[in-house]
Amino acid sequence: MAVIALEELKMPPGSRLLGLDLGEKTIGLALSDTLISIATPMQTLKRGKFAADAAQLDIIISAQGVGGLVVGLPLNMDGSDGPSAQSARAFGRNWAARSPLPVVMQDERLSSHEAESRLSVRERDWRKRKARLDAAAAAVILQDYLDAERPAGPSDFDALSYRCAD
Numbered sequence: 001m002a003v004i005a006l007e008e009l010k011m012p013p014g015s016r017l018l019g020l021d022l023g024e025k026t027i028g029l030a031l032s033d034t035l036i037s038i039a040t041p042m043q044t045l046k047r048g049k050f051a052a053d054a055a056q057l058d059i060i061i062s063a064q065g066v067g068g069l070v071v072g073l074p075l076n077m078d079g080s081d082g083p084s085a086q087s088a089r090a091f092g093r094n095w096a097a098r099s100p101l102p103v104v105m106q107d108e109r110l111s112s113h114e115a116e117s118r119l120s121v122r123e124r125d126w127r128k129r130k131a132r133l134d135a136a137a138a139a140v141i142l143q144d145y146l147d148a149e150r151p152a153g154p155s156d157f158d159a160l161s162y163r164c165a166d
Contacts, residue, residue, distance in 0.1 A: 009102045015067025018042075018060065019142025021108065021134050022072060022088050027053060028134025030142045031064055036149075039142035041135035050094050061101065068101055072108030072141040106145045108137070 011017075014034050021028035029042040045056050060066070071092050074084040081089070092103045 009068045009104070011067030011102070015065050017068050017070050017142060017146075018057070018064070018066045019070045019106075019138040019145070020057075020072060020091075021138040021141055022074075022084075022091055023047065023134055026134050028136070028138035029060065030135060030139035031066075032142060032146060034065075037146060039139045039146060041132065041139040044132075044134045050091070054095065054098060058099075066101070069095065069103045070106050070142050070145045071095075071103060072138065073105040074108050077109060104145065106141050108141045108144075 016034055017032040017036060017039075019028075019030035019032070019039055021030075025047055027045045027047050029045065030039045031042045032039050042060075045053070047053060057069075071088055073088050074082070076082050076085070088105065092105055095101075095103050
């Protein structure tokens, strides 16, 4: 699966990425910061027909200054497409046909599991945890994309700490 690099998205400066975790009944949303480095869980939308989902997303995109979407691609553990991955790809194709915003598909294997393990430590009440799980999974998906796109090598913090040690 080819993932589009951040530079290829051609987003306006200061815009954000919106991460989506597409479930059968809900869509989890996460938003990046304007530096495109940190993903934060945002909210969960009730899922309906594509046109209704897209209308809800358009409102959020406009309000938050979103310049691109990162959609979770739920591949099987062996990397093959199942029904959920086919549905996510269809969502991406439908979005691309109606909007100029770029769409990136990001492998989301085990993202829900990771999100749930993070929430289980913080949130003891199952109902509250379930309500936030999809948004947390979207944040994991988006953060995985952001981390994969971060340049290799020492971070600015690492360079600063080396200079201070001299």
